[in-house]
Amino acid sequence: MAFVLPDLPYAHSALADRGMSQETLELHHDKHHQAYVTALNGFVDKHDDLKGKSLEEIIALVKDDADRAPVFNNAGQHWNHIHFWNALSPEGGRLPGRLETKIVEDFGSVGAFKDAFKAAAVGQFGSGWAWLVLGPDGKLKATKSPNGSNPIATGEGKPLLGLDVWEHSYYVDFRNRRPDYVTNFLDNLANYEFAEANLG
DSSP states (O other): OOOOOOOOSSOTTTTGGGTOOHHHHIIIIIIIIHHHHHHHHHHHHHOGGGTTOOHHHHHHHHTTOGGGHHHHHHHHHHHHHHHHHHTBOTTTTOOOHHHHHHHHHHHSSHHHHHHHHHHHHHHSOSSEEEEEEEOTTSOEEEEEEETTOOHHHHTSOEEEEEEEOSGGGTHHHHTTOHHHHHHHIIIIIBOHHHHHHHHO
16 A cells, blocks of 8 residues: 555644744645655555555665665655654644653753754754654653654654754745754744653
């Protein structure tokens, strides 16, 4: 069964007054994400060992295979974007109690968490992602991954909240000001309820 582009969990215009325009979502979701899905389905059609497998299974199968890097990149980007649309909310920026307690416990303060996440996001050279993950040691940490990679591929932990820092995710609204885009995400767009639910 072919992979499909999921609908956004909100209208294309729902985030416009919080710093992410309708134009950005139309380009990012409808064009960029669709292109990853289309490419991935093309690769699955050509490789029998990928047929019937989940995204996570495909990522695990090809992550160390240099010859199938395009498969990994498109599978990773499909997974990452499914996560990303849920990591955004028209009511974003509000930390629920259990997650806030865990953040303060592991980072020292909410401000320290935001600083660490922003450092990861801004410090990712070129295209990639920033993540809040629950590490194998049970502690929260901020991390980053290049291109289409993610923490399920690197083994760095369970992804709770991911931010796309490819230029197409912010250039319409923030031009080259990635730090401002990251701050706006943390303060106005981040779906911390989604992150808390991912804690388990």
